[in-house]
Amino acid sequence: MSQKALSNYIPALTGVRAMAAYLVFISHFCYTFDGDFPHIVQRFLGEFHIGVSIFFVLSGFLITYRYYNSFHLTKNWFKQYLKNRVARIYPMYFLLTIGAFIYYFITKDEAITKSTGNPIALLILNITFLRGFFYQFWDTGIAQGWSLTVEECFYFSAPIIFLIAKKYNKFYIQPLIITLLGILMVLIFSHVNWHGFFGNFTFVMLFTFFGRCFEFFVGIQLARYVIKNDFTRTNKVNFTYLGFVLIFVCVFIMALQPVHKPWAAGLESPIGIITNNYFLCIAVALFFYGLLTETTLFKKFLATPFIELLGKSSYIFYLIHLGWIYTLLYSGINRLNDSVFSFYDKNNINWHSPFEYDWLNIIYIFIVLNALSILLFKCIEEPLNHYIRKSDFLIKNSKGNSQNEPAKIGAET
Secondary structure, eight states, X not given: OOHHHHSSOOHHHHHHHHHHHHXXXXXXXXXXXXXXXXXXXXXXXXXXXXXXXXXXXXXXXXXXXXXXXXXXXXXXXXXXXXXXXXXXXXXXXXXXXXXXHHHHHHHOOHHHHTTOSOHHHHHHHHHTTGGGGBTTTTTSSSGGGHHHHXXXXXXXXXXXXXXXXXXXXXXXXXXXXXXXXXXXXXXXXXXXXXXXXXXXXXXXXXXXXXXXXXXXXXXXXXXXHHHXXXXXXXXXXXXXXXXXXXXXXXXXXXXXXXOOTTOOSGGGSHHHHHIIIIIHHHHHHHHHHHHHHOOOHHHHHHTSHHHHHHHHTHHHHHHHSSSHHHHHHHHHHHHHHHHHHHHHHHTTOOOOOTTSOHHHHHHHXXXXXXXXXXXXXXXXXXXXXXXXXXXXXXXXXOGXXXXXXXXXXXXXX
16 A cells, blocks of 8 residues: 555444444443443443544544644644634534534533533633543533544644654654643643643543643654654554454443542553553554554454445534534434323323334434434535635635645544
């Protein structure tokens, strides 16, 4: 496989995005199977938040592969770079966040605000991504959108990371400095109690770029290796399946960790943080390297047109699978269930309702969320993405300003 062949689009890596989003979905709704499986199985499924790590490593790889040898820290280059990033990430996040707060003002559902303060101020913090730096606010609005703050920090940092790596040959020391900076911020601000701004070590290590930067750097290093070696393989190790197995070894290790309140998963323990932030991403990189350099059934499956479409719409799926849209769907199913039993009562029917089982309802919702994601992708996300890129936003559109754009990625999930 040549570097040129990869330069425009990577179908299998688009398919990976769907897999990552679905893993996160499972982690959020594994409680549905409470009592149906042994406790360790539930704990194992509960650690499928690893989809976020997959997004982070993928983001580091794709941004680096596309821009590492072509970036120029000029005003126009940076404007075009930011324009591409805004076009990809912001429109759907903005629209869905506005929708979340409209939903709050109508229903007063505290799931949006977590009873943390002024909803207008929270809205501003959400649409500017700043909520991701505050322990008190990180899961307000679209709760899973915290990962976009991490992504945005990487997007802004990437050109500087590339410059330091190329000009000063300082690559490996950078994640150490960034992490130490995050620790220093906690030592300073944890005593200030300003809405949890860099409020505690667990929060910073798991929900900010300062703690999660190593995952991006692993993706960056994978891209640098691929750029340098042009997919040359000197061994016959099956990295696709080796990496895949190691990913779930990491999941199992996290599933064995105790869960400490108010946290909800094993990754929020010291061993869980180390496993998730430093070992899991290496396994993910091995898996990606296999997808890039090997021909396997797994790769062919991820590159099929339907899985590719699911991958393209997975960013929206990630944003709507938890929160106000899910709540509306779940409430609708409950009303359907009530209507079915009301019909049975009126007609003296003693049957089961197709909506009485939570595990089955989750499957219904999963299907509807995917259909809605594809619809929103085709009708809103993709057209807005193209419109912004062709517009004069930030920089006047011209062929001279074009940049190679990475295959679409999502966060994290």
